[in-house]
Each structure stands twice: as C-alpha cells, then as structure tokens.
Amino acid sequence: MALTAVARHPNIYLTSSSFYTFGTPVTPSSTIKTRFPPSPTGTLHVGGARTALFSWLVARRAGGHFILRIEDTDQARNVPGGAEAIIRDLKWLGLDWDEGPYLQSQRLDIYAKHIQKLLDAGHAYYAFETAEELDVLRKQAQEAKQAFRYPRPDPLPTAADADRARSAGKPVVVRLKCPSQAVTVEDEVFGEVQVAADQMDDFVICKANGYPTYHLANVVDDALMGINFILRGQEFLGQTWRHIVLRQALGYPQPRYAHLPLILDMQGKKLSKRDADVDVHSFRRAGFLPEALVNFIVLLGWSPGDNREKFSLAQLREVFDVADIGKSNARFDLEKLRAFNTDACADAAPDRLLTAFKDYLSLNDTPIPADDDNLLAQVLEVCKGFRTFADIPAKVGVLFQADADFEYDTKAVKKVLRKNDAAGFAVLAQLREVLSKCDWQHEILEACINDYCRTKELSMGQVAQPIRVAVTGRTVSPQIIDTLMILGHDKTLARIDRCLDLPR
C-alpha cells in the first residue's frame, strides 16, 4: 500500500504483533487520550475537521495524546488515496498526532481474535440470513410500526451449523447478544441518554467476508489503544449503546463520551461527505487560510462563554473546554467564514501570507507568476483588503497577461472614455505624453499625475479611471499608481496606445 504522506510518521507500520498485545490496553488511564478515526471513503469535510479539531484540542489542553486511525474495513467503499488526502488536510489545518495513523486493514487478526473470544464466551453467535431475507423482516417491522429487532434463534446456531451454512453457500455473520436491560449513555454534552431494552437488538460484529464491522473494530481499537475520551458527531449518539455493550462483553472499561451537535448546510440538512463545497481541501484551493477555517469551525457548537470569537490554534489550546460545547445544531454560513478569512488575511504576518499565497497559486491556474517573491509581496500589498486569495488574480491577473490579450469592456470604455465627446480619450492622449517622460518610481509617477490634475483642473477620479480602463480594460484594479508600478513603463504605454486605437 503506497502511503507516502503516511510513511513520514514512524508509527504507521505498527500492527498487532509489533506493539499491542491481545486484550491489553496500553496507556495509563490518567492520561487523556483522544483519537480521530476517519474512514477513507471520502474527503475531509468541515464536519470531520471539527471533530478532529475538538479531539485534538481536548488532548492538547490536557497534555494528553491524540491518535489518528484510518478505519478502512469497508473494502468496497475505500477510495484510493483517500487516507493520504485526509492526512494532507489535517496537516494543513495545523493538527498533528502523537500516534498513527494506524490502519485497521492491518489489524484484522486482532479483530478476529476478539470475535472468537466473544463467540467462545457465549456473548455472540452465528447467523445466516441473506440481505434479502433481512429486508423482508425489516419491512414487516416497518408496517407494524415497530423498531426492527433481529429475532434471536433458540437454540443458538453452533460452530458446526456455521460450517454447514458456509458449505451450503450461505452468508455467515456473527452477531452480538444484546443485554435485556436498558443502557444509559453518560454523555458530557447531552447528559444521560437512556436506551430501552426493546430498542436494542443483536447487531452484526463480523461480516460474511470475515471483516469486522465498524462497531467491533472501532471499539476494540479504542480499548486497545487506550482511548479514554471519545468525541464524535451526534449521529453516533443513538448507537453508542452498541459500543457500551460491546465493551462490557469484552471486559473493557468505558471511556468518556462527548457527542457534538451537527453542522448543517444552509438548507438545514446534515453536511454530506459528497458535497465538494465543504471539503477542507476545496477551501484551501479557493484561497482560504487554515487559521480562518479553524477559527470559524471551532465556533460551530462551541463558545468560550463570552463575546470573544477570534482565536488562534495556540489560544484555543488554552481556553477550549468540553463543558462549553452546546447542544443545538449549527448551520454552515459561508459569508461569516469569508469575513473571518478577510480578517485573518489582514492580520497575518507578511511572510506567512506570502507562503499561503504561493500555496494558493500552486493549486490554481492564474496568470500571476509564482516564482518572484518580491513581486508577490508587492501584489499582496496593493491588494490589501481582499477576502480570499481568489480575489487577487481576479483583480490583478490582467496585469500579467500579454498586452494584446485582454479585452476592453465595452461598458467601461463607453462610460469612462467615450462619454462627453470622448473626454476620457482626450485625457488619455495627454497622459500618454506625460507618462512617457516619467521616471517609473512610485513618488515620481504620483507627482506627475497630481501635477497633471492640477494643471488641467481635473479630479483624480477623472484622470485615474481613463488610465485604469486603458491598461486593464476594466474599471477595477488596485490604486492607479500601484497598478502602473506593477505593469511597468513599457507595458503601460503599449496598452495606452492600444486603447487609443480603439474606435471612438
């Protein structure tokens, strides 16, 4: 398995035999240990990113450990490169981990042992129904307006029965015997949640192909890796009883749980993993700063309890508290994120901004040359006030195109140059002469143009706009002197000449 990004982490190849032994949790329970266990079936979206962030924060705040584990037990749904992409995005956000990434696909022997142990202890049993047969039963339950519960056979099938079923070509799965008493989930966000006995049924822990289900693998790994504080989305709250019951059957201690309110889209629906708009990586490509995304995301479901809302990762490590997590779902408001990004860009140190901008350019096709740091710094400077990096090529990209390549916007030409008996063209023609004699330095250019304004009794607006349209084809660009400085003497004059040739 080619995991280039993963391979930099020394623990990646840790498997059962090299580190963990069967049934022995490794970490002293006094240390807080959290984890983020994505499945590589899609990309990292803001919901997953927030879960990772909160888990990381809890561990870091407590001086504990944070683990990354890839849950790739669904052969059919694994996406090639999925794990690498998630790792890339987590790193971009500024998160790191003390162990892992572990790969569940490399730990199958561990799960098999646990399943066998459960079977031997009488906590689990074999079942042979096909998907179709189960569907029929579910439909019946639905029509009877009841929760579906797998009908536990009596007597339970034996290992011999399983062998017979297998040779008869039937699917053989293993189910856990659920308890007959209610289970209480002690959640640190939602409080105590009771699950009645008749709401639980004997769920599958081992698939017909021999792979463990999510519930089994997740619980076993959390226990063996010493995870004692689990943070995850609220969609898991109603299923947590399975994990509690599994741990009881296995004889493992219960961890602390904190379920997080969901992040919904602006329509009020749960964010979909297939919704590319909320991918962490698409925000990166779209020109957002990770610190802005982190700051925005942490406020979805968490608040410090006062009016503060600007936080760096380092500050969050100091103030984040599970007790301040709210219960109600939040909607993802892109406009607020954009506002946060605007502020983050304005506040970023110049070299940090330059690095991020170059990252943006490397991910996008723009006319801006990415190899000249001084030029890039200059561009960043004259575009101050931008909301995302994407605003920059939109604003100055035309300055880096060939002089004959850009179009003149008809409306701009009409409004700025042609109107009032081509007054703008007249100004432009005179300006051409002025500028041709100018030394191309900021102060000198400024003095030249100011001079011209004074002599002709024109406002800066009446002068700057014709130049702007002439050299960019549009009415929008950085301040006119800055625009000309980036363009340079020759290109400025060439473009003015081209403009002067336009039909009046």
Place this chain on the structure above:
RNA sequence: GGCCCCGUCGUCUAGGUAGGUCCAGGACACAGGGUUUUCAACCCUGCAACACGGGUUCAAAUCCCGUCGGGGUCACCA
C-alpha cells in the same frame, strides 16, 4: 413510522446549573450614511430573536408540562 436529540435576531452565539442587574449583549449578513482614485477594505448608524400555549412564582429567556417545528438514527457504511 419507532426511538433519540434540539429549539434566543436571517446565520453563529452570550445569558439558562445558583429565576430579578436582559423591554435580551456580541459577531456575520442586510439597510442607510461616511471615507476614497475604481473595487475591496475601513468607520458610523440602523434593522432584527427568547417557537407557541399552559402552569410554578411577587418575578421566567431562565424551572415544570403540553403542542408545534427542526435534526439525527433505525445496514454484513462508517
């Protein structure tokens, strides 16, 4: 549909554990104005919420009950 969770401005939220200091505060958005050489940024002002109905209490956004609304979950997916 069964079960579970949630319900303060359009959005994110403070306040609710210890009811009065909240005719509800902040931020984003929006509207108007200002600055300006265009755009963006920036500055000022404004608009705007305790879902509804019953209780408890001298007093409820804060406590209780009901209704309604929203979301989640019911897989050999995670």
